[in-house]
Amino acid sequence: MPTTTVEARNLGKRYKDTSALENFDLSAEAGTVLGLLGPNGAGKTTTVRILTTLLSLDTGSASVAGFDVARDARQVRRRIGLTGQNPAVDDLLSARQNLVLFGRLFRLTKARARERAARLLEQFGLAETADRQVKKFSGGMKRRLDLAAGMILAPQVLFLDEPTTGLDPAGRREVWDAVSGLAADGTTVVLTTHYLDEADRLCDRIAVIDHGRNVVEDTPAGLKRRMGHDRLELVVADHAELAAARGLIEAVASGEPAVDEAAGSVSAPVAEPVDALTATATAAREKRLEVADIGLRRPTLDEAFLELIGQEDRK
Amino acid sequence: MTTTNPTMTRETLGSRLKWTIHDYRAIVGQEFAHIFRQPANFAWQLGFPIVMVLLFVYVFGSAMDVTGAGAGVDYVSFAMPGMFAMTMAFGFTNTAWAVAEMKEKGFIDRVRSMPMASSAVVVGRNIADTIHAAVDLSILALIALVIGWRSDGSLLETLAAFGLLLWLRFALIWVGVWLGLLVKNVEQAGNLFAVAFPFAMVSSVFTPPDLMPNWLGTIAVWNPVSATATAIRDLYGNPLPVGDAWPETHAIAAALIGPIVITVIFLPLAVRRFRGLGR
Ligand SMILES: Nc1ncnc2c1ncn2[C@@H]1O[C@H](COP(=O)(O)OP(=O)(O)O)[C@@H](O)[C@H]1O
Ligand SMILES: [Mg+2]
Numbered sequence: 001m002p003t004t005t006v007e008a009r010n011l012g013k014r015y016k017d018t019s020a021l022e023n024f025d026l027s028a029e030a031g032t033v034l035g036l037l038g039p040n041g042a043g044k045t046t047t048v049r050i051l052t053t054l055l056s057l058d059t060g061s062a063s064v065a066g067f068d069v070a071r072d073a074r075q076v077r078r079r080i081g082l083t084g085q086n087p088a089v090d091d092l093l094s095a096r097q098n099l100v101l102f103g104r105l106f107r108l109t110k111a112r113a114r115e116r117a118a119r120l121l122e123q124f125g126l127a128e129t130a131d132r133q134v135k136k137f138s139g140g141m142k143r144r145l146d147l148a149a150g151m152i153l154a155p156q157v158l159f160l161d162e163p164t165t166g167l168d169p170a171g172r173r174e175v176w177d178a179v180s181g182l183a184a185d186g187t188t189v190v191l192t193t194h195y196l197d198e199a200d201r202l203c204d205r206i207a208v209i210d211h212g213r214n215v216v217e218d219t220p221a222g223l224k225r226r227m228g229h230d231r232l233e234l235v236v237a238d239h240a241e242l243a244a245a246r247g248l249i250e251a252v253a254s255g256e257p258a259v260d261e262a263a264g265s266v267s268a269p270v271a272e273p274v275d276a277l278t279a280t281a282t283a284a285r286e287k288r289l290e291v292a293d294i295g296l297r298r299p300t301l302d303e304a305f306l307e308l309i310g311q312e313d314r315k
Numbered sequence: 316m317t318t319t320n321p322t323m324t325r326e327t328l329g330s331r332l333k334w335t336i337h338d339y340r341a342i343v344g345q346e347f348a349h350i351f352r353q354p355a356n357f358a359w360q361l362g363f364p365i366v367m368v369l370l371f372v373y374v375f376g377s378a379m380d381v382t383g384a385g386a387g388v389d390y391v392s393f394a395m396p397g398m399f400a401m402t403m404a405f406g407f408t409n410t411a412w413a414v415a416e417m418k419e420k421g422f423i424d425r426v427r428s429m430p431m432a433s434s435a436v437v438v439g440r441n442i443a444d445t446i447h448a449a450v451d452l453s454i455l456a457l458i459a460l461v462i463g464w465r466s467d468g469s470l471l472e473t474l475a476a477f478g479l480l481l482w483l484r485f486a487l488i489w490v491g492v493w494l495g496l497l498v499k500n501v502e503q504a505g506n507l508f509a510v511a512f513p514f515a516m517v518s519s520v521f522t523p524p525d526l527m528p529n530w531l532g533t534i535a536v537w538n539p540v541s542a543t544a545t546a547i548r549d550l551y552g553n554p555l556p557v558g559d560a561w562p563e564t565h566a567i568a569a570a571l572i573g574p575i576v577i578t579v580i581f582l583p584l585a586v587r588r589f590r591g592l593g594r
Contacts, residue, residue, distance in 0.1 A: 052428045056593050077430040084421035090345065092352050101348075104341035105431050107334055133352065149425070
């Protein structure tokens with residue numbers, strides 16, 4: 001039977017003049033990866049800070065690993081790991097020194113801390129650079145070290161606040177692999193992100209948050225189904241042909257085409273993406289339209305949010 | 316999966332104390348690792364007082380008549396203790412900067428999310444900074460000796476003087492912790508230098524308050540940095556004619572009490588601020 005490891009009910013939190021969370025619910029089952037997806041300022045960090053005992057809540061209640069975050073903060077702290085929005089590692093020290101330090105602060109003996117550091121360096125692919133100063137690390141390496149620091153006690157629940165923000169694609173991949181590895185080992189992970197693809201790739205369930213409220217919660221597949229259609233985009237080489245391009249797109253679109261004069265592009269949502277793409281490409285060739293680029297793209301997160309939040313408002 | 320259970324389930328007072336000391340040691344150890352990793356950084360922090368002293372002793376000092384016996388006379392024995400006191404006074408900016416950086420980087424958050432004594436960040440910082448200051452002072456004293464400064468006091472008096480300096484530094488660490496938690500980011504912490512400058516300078520460290528305009532002189536006399544500077548000059552056996560305000564005639568008492576007052580005000584502020592991080 002699945003057990004609930006993270007359970008938050010009716011969370012409310014106000015900062016002086018902003019309400020950061022209102023009646024916010026969240027739950028994650030043991031051994032799953034829960035994504036908290038939302039734009040900047042949605043309340044993701046506030047949620048993570050409350051669940052990791054860093055911030056008091058105004059209303060509602062939350063428990064992590066079976067303990068109440070307000071009443072049993074110490075018990076919660078023994079069972080969680082946290083990787084904050086910025087890598088909280090000591091730049092001046094080496095990777096190994098960092099992990100030994102955190103191990104010590106997690107109250108391991110020196111020998112135990114060293115042993116644990118060595119294991120984690122291995123696990124997170126940092127063994128070879130273990131003794132180099134962290135200052136010289138790439139963004140991805142630093143993040144992996146940060147993750148390793150959160151894993152010192154092999155926590156039941158690991159919280160990651162925007163683990164890949166600011167990383168290049170290679171760095172993101174490194175972090176994704178590390179998180180997938182942890183999830184496969186059975187750690188419950190709660191991660192926040194504003195990247196749809198990241199949530200899609202890593203999470204078992206995604207909770208969308210905006211303005212401190214629940215928008216929707218679903219599996220990645222379910223969420224994508226709700227998120228409206230792919231967009232077909234056509235970029236012409238000669239801007240004089242924009243009108244013709246608009247005509248082609250309109251023929252297959254399921255919604256109003258958007259024209260970007262400066263970029264020379266026309267795009268519109270399409271219900272049958274692959275059919276629409278092939279039909280349009282064929283039509284363009286027949287009409288001898290010079291195509292600079294043609295392709296399908298997912299709605300940007302902004303578009304997706306607008307759509308989701310719009311649906312929510314209409315309810 | 317490995318389970319590494321660090322703490323027993325029930326904590327007695329004794330074990331709590333033991334672990335708290337363990338936490339403090341870890342934080343202090345971190346500071347030492349910094350010094351070993353970055354001796355250059357350490358040297359830079361000392362660069363400012365050294366430049367100041369060279370400037371004052373060799374540039375302004377030749378025009379400064381501190382003893383009434385003529386410009387330039389005995390300026391080294393006046394300025395060196397002043398420089399020691401000034402370095403201690405500026406020290407709180409280092410503390411503030413270090414705390415602001417720990418906060419901005421999320422280090423404090425991480426530590427607060429751990430089952431350790433959260434006071435370790437603050438107290439450990441204090442111990443580390445006091446040790447750091449002791450090392451600073453030793454280096455400065457060596458430089459002072461090279462320039463020609465001598466303590467005429469007994470060994471005990473000389474050591475007592477260094478003790479008073481560290482006492483001041485210790486008290487100001489609470490100011491540093493409080494400010495470090497108060498500022499928004501590291502950049503703002505860097506700007507604290509602008510606050511530290513008048514605090515350290517409107518005092519008797521480099522200029523006798525007698526030579527300042529009346530109102531400024533009064534501030535300088537009551538500045539705790541002055542009391543420490545005057546007290547250590549007495550202890551080093553480089554006393555100077557001073558005014559008749561209480562902190563000047565009872566410099567050692569003032570140098571003992573001043574830091575207590577600072578601690579009484581700023582320790583609770585720092586603790587409150589630290590607790591307030593969770594609100
Ligand atoms: N310390 C604070 N003081 C005042 N307002 C804050 C503070 N922290 C966050 N906020 C506000 O609360 C809202 C939620 O912030 P946050 O949880 O950081 O969002 P996210 O992590 O999703 O970007 C935002 O409007 C933000 O401006
Ligand atoms: Mg955030």
